[in-house]
Amino acid sequence: MFTSRAVTIVGWLQSFFPFGWYHKSCKLFVFSGLFVVLITSQHSYATDCHTPDDAIGGGQLFLQAEGNSCFSSPQLDMDVSIHITGTIARVKLEQHFRNPGLDWVEGVYVFPLPEDAAVDHLRMRIGDRVIEAEIREKRQAKAIYRAAKQAGKKASLLSQQRPNMFTTSVANIGPKEIVTIFIEYQQKVRLDQGQFSLRFPMTLTPRYIPGTAQPGADPDADNGQPYNTGIVTDAAEISPPFGTRGSDHHPASISVVLKPGFPVADVNSLYHPVDKTRIDDQHYRVNLARSQHLSNADFVLEWTALSQSEPFASLFVEQVDNRYYAMVMLMPPHGNTPGTQAINKKTIPKDMVFVIDTSGSMAGESIRQAKQALIRAIEQLDSEDRFNIIEFNSTTHALFRRVQPANNEVKSHASSFVRGLEANNGTEIYPAIERALIVDGGADDGPESMSRTRQVIFITDGAVGNEEQLFNLIKNRLGNSRLFTVGIGSAPNSHFMAKAAEFGRGTFTYIALSSEVESRMDALFQKLQSPVLTDIKILNSDQYALEFYPRPISDLYKGEPLVISLKSDRQPTELTISGRSNGEQHWSETLIFDRQVSRAGVSALWARRKIDSLVNRYIGIKDPVSKDEMRLDITRLAIDHHLVSRFTSLVAVDKTPERSAQQSLKTHALKNNPPKGSKMRMPRGATPAQLQIITGLFCLFLAAAMAGFYKRYSRIRVPGNHA
Amino acid sequence: MLKIPMIRFVAVAVILLLLLFGATQVGRGGWIYAKAILAQYLLADAWDKTLTDNAFHKPWPWADTWPVGRLTAPQLATDVIILSGDHGEALAFGPGHHSRSAMPGTAGTILIGGHRDTHFNFLQALRSGDLVRLQSSRGEWADYRITGMTIADARTDLVLASDTHSRLVLVTCWPFDSIVTGGPLRYVVDAEPVVRNF
Structure with missing residues (x-):
């Protein structure tokens, strides 16, 4: 390969200065004087081939898909319906995979979900038939899906890449056919500084993959960075392709039913133009149509309680097979009591x-x-x-x-x-x-x-x-x-x-x-x-077993609620929660479970948080034997609660084969929208090297000329002075 | 004539400043060319590794880019290593492959961009009917015949991407001899694969 390198370098030198460089530079040398003014503004180069941010869609050389006639990649659109009851949201996500072409295709879509989503249902609809998915160990689920795909059966697989990144694969979508995937999950409502909010992510930010490409990496035409590295061993799975800016690759509609359980003062969508309907002061509907936005920014809904009606605590329970699950949200009286006020003033x-x-x-x-x-x-x-x-x-x-x-x-x-x-x-x-x-x-x-x-x-x-x-x-x-x-x-x-x-x-x-x-x-x-609430503990007056998450309970900052999920074998009646402020102030609160609101999904949220906690420990374990035991524990827990996790996936398979062995299947990775506001990096067509060299030479020439003048001037004038 | 030492001082200062500024400008400009040339040694090494194990290798540990192909124009004795990504960081060292276009060695439209005053200066010497060759990471060479050159306005014009129709598109800034950078015009070279009859 030495020869190839030699050719490379010779080729280089020729390609830098071959075409009338000297002639051109003479001509430019004269003009370069005019550019001395430019010298002081080095930053003007930085804008090379870039365009103003507001001109999205213009000014850049884009790749554009050909018309639908010869474009057989499946198209995707989504409908999202969100039901918020109290502090829990149940989200139903419909993904419609449409095959506009005449081939049989497989669609693979990597998409974001909220980081605390507990995904527990997957259904596949083909025409009028609906097939419910089963929870399986991840590798097993993949094998089932592969077998079905090869047998020509319709199948879908939902797996987790990261707690906030999932992949749906749909095999054997026939010509001109639509397959709809229904995904359901639970999510907690976020409360911070008296502001309730819920976020639905619309697209991903392309991730940076550190490390060196691993041997055997398979270059895939469709992906931006499909090479696994020593540090990121699943880079290919978390690097979906991104579509062209300005067109919507997965248009989404969103409808929200908001029943927070208290009178609402204000409902706001932060980044999208929505239609709001007030049913009564504890019931709102919010809608966002597909045509109203490009799905390139996260959807965030915020609401606040009418003053004096803020809930001090909320409690939801669910009973599953003689087990009791509960979710408690509690607002500690931070800085409101006279004692803590005094601490507030002392800045640390x-x-x-x-x-x-x-x-x-x-x-x-x-x-x-x-x-x-x-x-x-x-x-x-x-x-x-x-x-x-x-x-x-x-x-x-x-x-x-x-x-x-x-x-x-x-x-x-x-x-x-x-x-x-x-x-x-x-x-x-x-x-x-x-x-x-x-x-x-x-x-x-x-x-x-x-x-x-x-x-x-x-x-x-x-x-x-x-x-x-x-x-x-x-x-x-x-x-x-x-x-x-x-x-x-x-x-x-x-x-x-x-x-x-x-x-x-x-x-x-x-x-x-x-x-x-x-x-x-x-x-x-x-x-x-502000002072932090630390050492938060939960005590139950009776001596029955209580399993709660997160564990240990994290410190609480001002305006943050305490949110715990717990499980017990007996119906809980009373709980005491205590904490310390700045290591001095003691605070405790007793909750009596008198008025219970039953709510489906509480157990799923508990399991999701337990899985989180186990995965945190799993990450730190070095010993392969105990790591494997932990993996089995997590898998068992996720399967018991029908949850998609790091080690479990949902898989749905149709019984009847539809694609014959003679017809081939093409796999397409569906594109994500590039996130709003980020710059598309396009090639700079030129470097400022020439201009720099020319202005530099001009200055050197000018310096030489001045030195010459100066020499003559001093020879004539200086002796005259003495005379 | 007390002013003379003052004039002398100013003159010497101006000359020195001009010398200093001139030297740094020449140095900075030269550095851009030096970087473009020197990086090719490291890129050639990384590409050799890629050809032996068919995996991608970063040319230096902190690189944001790595070789994904090699482009030659035999009649011009031009030979360049193509990098992944067409962002400024990659283009300083070699022409860049647009990450959303097809990879060398696969079907579809392959889009490669480069600087008109360094790596892609040779584009202006290409004529319709000329041959360019592109090597993929598997070591296979594909031959392309130039079918035409156009001047495009990057603010309005798009390059069509196809999954099935194979095509090579080379893009650089235009006009070639402009010393001011940042114009909207692009020089686009189109090439079609040479169909080999076995």
Whole structure:
């Protein structure tokens, strides 16, 4: 291969300067004087071949699918119906796979779901027939699906790639046929600072895959990055293709029935134009038609309670086979009692480390929001606080060697550093988190560092594929630090950020619009400055067994509710919940189970949280034998509760074969919409090299000419002076 | 004439500044060419590895891109390694393969972009009927015959992608001899596979 390289280099030199370079440069040399003005504005090059953000669909060279006539890839559209009762949502997702062509096709669609979705039902509708799916161990389910696919039977498989990323595969969709897949899941409603919200993700942000491509990787024509690596062994499965910007590859309609169980003050869809209908003050309907939006940004519905009618606690129970399941949501009286008020006033000096993601996936609107959020955060710092900023993409760079006091001078220096940040390169998060979790107070003020609250604020879109490696890092290195994640962009990887915050014993804040940056960052800061409720414990007066999740119960920040799922063999009657504030203030609350609201899905949510907790432990286990036991435990639990999980999938198979062996089957990966606001990176057609060399040569020439003049001038004038 | 030392000082300062600025500009411009040339050594290594094990290899550990093909124009003695992705990070080192187009060695439209003043400068010398060859990661060579060249406006024009109809499209900025970068015009070279009769 030495010869090939030699040819390469010779070819290069020729191709740089072959076609009248000298002639051209002479001509340009004269003109280059005019461009001296341009020299000072280096940034003008950066816009090369890019277009303004608002001109989506224009200014870029796109790939476009050919007309339907010769395009046999299946088309997809979706209907989503969400029923919210109290603090639990039941979501039904219909995916219609339409085959416009004359071939038999298999459709594979990788799609996002909320990170806490407990998926328990899958149905397949062909014409008038409906086939219910069964829960199976993941590999077994795949084998069943494959066998059916080869036998020419219709089959569908739903498997989990990540807790917030799933794949539906539908085999043997006949010519001009429609197969509808029904997926159902439970989800908790989120409550933060008195604001209830529910999120339905519409598309994915392409993930960065660290590591080197593994041998035997199979290059697949349809996928953006289909190469598994040593760190991300399933890169191909989590890297679906993305469609062209501006056209909707999976149009979705959404209808919501909202019955929160209390009078509602305000219902809002944050990013989509919706039709709202008020049935009564405790019952609303919200609709979003397919034509009203491109499915490229997460759908978020927010509602608040009329003042004085906020629920202090909510309780739902479900009885399954003599077992009792319950979900409790409880608002601790944070800072409202006189005792805690006093603690509130005492601000605790903090060490804050801000970590900002400046990788290529953040380019465009995301990096602008992140910078805005970070500048807002710096402004909020107290003079007694100390801070540092770590920027990362392919490499990690800290602004200061160690945390600096937040005086005005340092703050303005930091702000101008942040303003200058640009997004490019890869997303190597690992070294950045590692760096952020090192306590760098220095030897001279060691004890002071110990007494301070150390908080790491991590601003990112979380577009990574190596989540588990990062969770392990956070778990092992956290120490006394607390990690808070701030999700940026229209489709951030919320599973990664929610989980990272959970391992980091902090919270997750989600910002999708520039206009939200201030309010969300201020709310986060309020949380950070308030005392934390710790050591939360649950006691039941009777001595029956009680299994609750999450375990251990995480710390609670101001405005956050306590949400626990529990299981017991007897009907629970009374529960006492207690906690400590700043290690001093003691708080306890007794809940009496008198008025019980029965609700299907409570057991599924409990199982989902138990699976979460077991998977967290599973990730950390090194010993292969106990790892395998844990895997079996999780599989058994998921099968008992009919849940899709890391180790279980839902599979539905039709009984009758439809495709004959003579007809071939083509597999198509369905495209996701590129997330709103992110830049499409298009080829730059040229480098500024020529211009730089020419202006450079011109300056050198000018310098030489001036030196010549100067020499003559000094020879004539200087002796004259003496005469 | 007390002013003379002052004038001298200013003149020397201006000359020095011009020298310094000129040298950095030439250096920066030269660095772009140097990077484009030097990276090819590492790319050729990574491509050799790919040809032996049919897996993709990053040319250096922190690279955001890796070789996915090799393009030659035999009559121009041009030989370039194609990288994955047509973002700026890749194009600094070699022409980039548009990630949503077909991979070299598969059916469909293959779209490759490159800088007009470095790797894709040779596009202006290609004529209809010329041959270009593209090597896939499996080591197979596919021959393409140039069918035409067009000037396109990237703000309005699109490249049609097909799953079935094989085609090679090479794109660079246009005009070739403009020293100002960032124009909307593109030079598009179309090539059809040469059908081999066995």
